[in-house]
Amino acid sequence: MLSYILRRVLYTIPIAIGVSLVVFALVHLAPGDPLSAVMGEVDQKMLAEMRASFGYDKPLPIQYLLWLGNTLTGDMGYSLRSGAPVFPMLIAAAQKTMAIGFAAALIGFTFGLAAGMLAGYNHGTWLDKAVSSTAIAGVSMPHYWLAIILVIVFSVQLGWLPSVGAGSPESFWSWEAWRHMLLPAIALAAIPGAVVARTARAAVMEILSMEFVEALRARGLSERRILLHVARNALPTVLAVMGLQFAHLLAGSILVETVFTWPGTGYLLNLAIFDRDMPVLQGTLMLLALFFVFTNLVVDILQAWADPRINRA
Amino acid sequence: MNKPADAHAVTIGFESVAGERTQLDVPVGGIVQRTYWQNVRTRVLRDPYTVACAMVLILIAGSAIFAPWIGLIDPTAANSSHRLLPVGAPGHLLGTDELGRDMLSRLVYGGRLSLMMGVLPVVLALVIGGVLGLLAGFVGGRTNMLIMRVTDVFYAFPSILLAVAIAGSLGAGLANALLAITIVFIPPVTRVTESVTTQVRSMDFVEAARASGASTYAIIRTHILGNVLGPVLVYATVLVSVSILIAAGLSFIGLGASPPAAEWGLMLNTLRESIFLAPLNAVLPGFMIFVTSMCFNLISDGLRSAMDVRF
Numbered sequence: 001m002l003s004y005i006l007r008r009v010l011y012t013i014p015i016a017i018g019v020s021l022v023v024f025a026l027v028h029l030a031p032g033d034p035l036s037a038v039m040g041e042v043d044q045k046m047l048a049e050m051r052a053s054f055g056y057d058k059p060l061p062i063q064y065l066l067w068l069g070n071t072l073t074g075d076m077g078y079s080l081r082s083g084a085p086v087f088p089m090l091i092a093a094a095q096k097t098m099a100i101g102f103a104a105a106l107i108g109f110t111f112g113l114a115a116g117m118l119a120g121y122n123h124g125t126w127l128d129k130a131v132s133s134t135a136i137a138g139v140s141m142p143h144y145w146l147a148i149i150l151v152i153v154f155s156v157q158l159g160w161l162p163s164v165g166a167g168s169p170e171s172f173w174s175w176e177a178w179r180h181m182l183l184p185a186i187a188l189a190a191i192p193g194a195v196v197a198r199t200a201r202a203a204v205m206e207i208l209s210m211e212f213v214e215a216l217r218a219r220g221l222s223e224r225r226i227l228l229h230v231a232r233n234a235l236p237t238v239l240a241v242m243g244l245q246f247a248h249l250l251a252g253s254i255l256v257e258t259v260f261t262w263p264g265t266g267y268l269l270n271l272a273i274f275d276r277d278m279p280v281l282q283g284t285l286m287l288l289a290l291f292f293v294f295t296n297l298v299v300d301i302l303q304a305w306a307d308p309r310i311n312r313a
Numbered sequence: 314m315n316k317p318a319d320a321h322a323v324t325i326g327f328e329s330v331a332g333e334r335t336q337l338d339v340p341v342g343g344i345v346q347r348t349y350w351q352n353v354r355t356r357v358l359r360d361p362y363t364v365a366c367a368m369v370l371i372l373i374a375g376s377a378i379f380a381p382w383i384g385l386i387d388p389t390a391a392n393s394s395h396r397l398l399p400v401g402a403p404g405h406l407l408g409t410d411e412l413g414r415d416m417l418s419r420l421v422y423g424g425r426l427s428l429m430m431g432v433l434p435v436v437l438a439l440v441i442g443g444v445l446g447l448l449a450g451f452v453g454g455r456t457n458m459l460i461m462r463v464t465d466v467f468y469a470f471p472s473i474l475l476a477v478a479i480a481g482s483l484g485a486g487l488a489n490a491l492l493a494i495t496i497v498f499i500p501p502v503t504r505v506t507e508s509v510t511t512q513v514r515s516m517d518f519v520e521a522a523r524a525s526g527a528s529t530y531a532i533i534r535t536h537i538l539g540n541v542l543g544p545v546l547v548y549a550t551v552l553v554s555v556s557i558l559i560a561a562g563l564s565f566i567g568l569g570a571s572p573p574a575a576e577w578g579l580m581l582n583t584l585r586e587s588i589f590l591a592p593l594n595a596v597l598p599g600f601m602i603f604v605t606s607m608c609f610n611l612i613s614d615g616l617r618s619a620m621d622v623r624f
Contacts, residue, residue, distance in 0.1 A: 018466030026482045136614070140607035142558050144565055145599030148585060152592045251471030255562050259585070270566055273481035285478050293469050 005301055012297050019293060020071075023285045024064050027278050071286060077279035086283040089268065094287065097257070097264030099177075101250045103185035108193030108249075109242055116197035117234070120204025121227065131197060138194025144255040147187035151259070154183060164261050184260045188253055192245035199241040203234035236307035243299030247292045353543075356619035363615030366608035373605060377424030385418040388575045397591040408594045410580065411587050412573075416594055419575040420601055426487070426576040427602065430560035430569065431609075434491055435552045438498030439545065445499070446506025447533065447541075450514060461507065467500040476559050480568040490569040494559055498552055505548055509541045543620045547613055554609035561602045577602045 051057045055066060070077065076086035112135075119131035155163035161183050207213065207230045216226050254266030261267065265284055272280035347355075357363055376383065386405075392413035400408045400416075407416040449460040467475065479493035513519060519536050527535075561578030563569040570576035572583065580598035588595045 014462070015465055015469050018463075019469050022466060022470070023478070026478050029479075029482045136610055137603075137607060140554060140558075140603060140610045142561060142581075142599055142602045142606070144562060145581060145596075145603060148581070148588065148599065149596060152588050152596065156588055156592065248471045248473070251474035254473065254477055255565060258566050269477065269481075273477070274567065281481070285474070288474055289470050292471050292474070296469070 001304065004304055008297060008300055012293060016290060016293055019289045020068055020286065021064070023282055023289060024067060026285070027282050028060065067282070071283070076283040076286075079280050080277045081275050081280075086279050089280065090265070090283050090287055093263060093265045093268045093284075096262065097250055097253055097266065100181050100184045100188060100256075100262065100264065101246070101253065103181050104188035104249055105192065105242075105246050107185060108189030108191075108245075109196055111189075112193035112196030113200050113238065116200025117204050117227075117231065119197070120201040121208070121230070123205050123208070128201070131201065135194040135197040135201075138190050139198065141190050141194070143187050143190055143252065144259055146190050147184070147256050147259040150183045150187055165263065184253075184256050184262050187256045187259070188249055191252070192242075192249050195245050196238065196242055200234060200238050203237045204230055207233045236303045239306055240299050240303045243295055243302065247295040251288055251292065353616075353619050357615055360615045360619065362611050363619075366611045366615075369604065370608045370612075373424050373601075374428055376421050377428060380418075380422050380425065383421075385421060386415040388414060388418040388422040389573050390414060397587055397594060399591060400593050400597075407597060408591065410584055410594065416597060419580060420577070420597060422575040423577045423580060423598065423601065424605075426570055426574060427557060427561060427578070428605070430487070430491060430494070430576075431553050431557035431605070434494035434498055434556050434560070435549055437495045438502050438552070439549055441495070442499040442502025443506050443541075443545070446503040447510055447537065449503065450507040450510025451529075451533065451537070453511075457507070460503065464500040464503045467496070468504070470497075472497050472555065473559060473562065476563060477566070477568065480563050485568050485571060487570055487574075490560060490563045493563070494556055497559070498556070501552070502545070502548070505544055506541055509544055510537055513537055513540045547617045547620060550609050550613035550616060554606040554613070557602060557606045557609070 048057070055063060058066070067077075074087050076090065078085055079089065115131045116135070119128040122128050151163040154161045162180055163183065165180065213226060213230065216229060221229075250265070253262075253264060254269055256262070257264050257266035258270055265288060268280060269284045269288075271277070272284060380388075392409070395405070395409050395413040397411060398405050398409040398413075400406075402408055405415050405417065407420065410416055410419065445460050445464075449457040470478070476490075476493045476497045479496055480490045483489035483492065513536060516536075519532060522532055522536060560569060561576070561581070564576050564578030565582045567582070570579045572579065577598040581595070581602070584591075584595040584598065
């Protein structure tokens, strides 16, 4: 197990380097250098000075190494728009995204898992059909559209919940903070919840058709105990899907955050794109992509732990 | 042909997928020998959901393609005195948008861009990713290493993030959004093709074909493509549904189509400001995205069970 973890971690390093290269290359794909895009028509001499102070006058490979080195030490440069340091900005935004991300995962995974397992266990009944069709609607749902519908129903028509921003709660553990989080979290929960439900249903159905379940029944185990065995066997698959869905959820929050003007990483990314604020864009992309790489790593290790049969040779 | 196909279904092994007749012919008089694809077609046609979805998609795509000739109002004709008319208003069956343009016409015309953005990236990714995957799987060795490791890196990005990052870096516009989504889909297609190719390549029947003098091209064409086609087709329909969601999402945040074009994601974005005045109008473009995406998903499910594809 330990050697598997070690090898899996080592494998992550080249991937992370590749990811950083892609992020760097993407930002430099745009024609012209980052500054002229922001500054517009200015004095050439001043532009050259600015370029030197941001380090944009150096050759690209040097720029990449400098940027990578700085990023690793937590120095992500300064926003071209506001002049504020990028790193604290990112941390603040990441906390906001994590807040709705965890809330969404809690809602989506709880409902998805329960519904999916019940549907798989009661395969072919009306319950199974209801869950399956809701789940297929969920995976096809443009979550930014669901967000708009939620706003129309709960903010505009009923007036129960706010539709914009995170409010200014005194602490995270207050109704003020939670009522702002509720709608974005539900919108974000739809897709992962549906995917988990589909996965859990398929896994439970497959396991129920295995011979060992027959053997358990023959030995006279109660249905509840059998369901426990089934759940234990479905765990690795479901766990892996949940991990990946969580990472996808955080990345996908850019669209939902745009609807709710939620001050998270997605909203930051959106602003950075339209401001052509390269340091912020690079930082946000890097953070989200590395988080995804890290989640993949954790998922693989968890899966190996939950299912000892996974080939670790 | 009137008999239920499954009653005499021939168990088809991997090797017969290319469409040749199998050797597993059942020696019963009067039974028509059927190929794998004939069986798939019968099974698909007997699945009501798949057929219904295909019909809905044909309706949406057909009306979009023939939009200029079915008597719709000009989708870009604005009328400031008819802004945000409700659904069911006389002369405007589905109301009007924030500039007084006819919603029905814009929803139908919107299908042109939205469907194109759903299908085209997948087709391009299938061609490029398919070639890369075949190359990696068939040549193996260093070529495989190189292609698959680069694929791994792009795979390390969540799809929406990568699409937004590429489209955002290149700048707003339909062509850039198209390119962005294509790049997002190349790695998964490469992976599926590579894994099937590697599996099939080491099978006995490929060895046998080679031993009997079949050229590499013939082996790729009959055996590899024949076996890859099923899984890739199922996968491609899922990708189209994802592609529609991402493309409309890009337009929704201002990175895809630009006004005054009719495109579902863009319409959803501009109508978002009108949710207080005309909530139903604001919801309609999203409904189109949802229905189209769901139909592709259901068709994929239908194809999957008809072809018995598992991956």
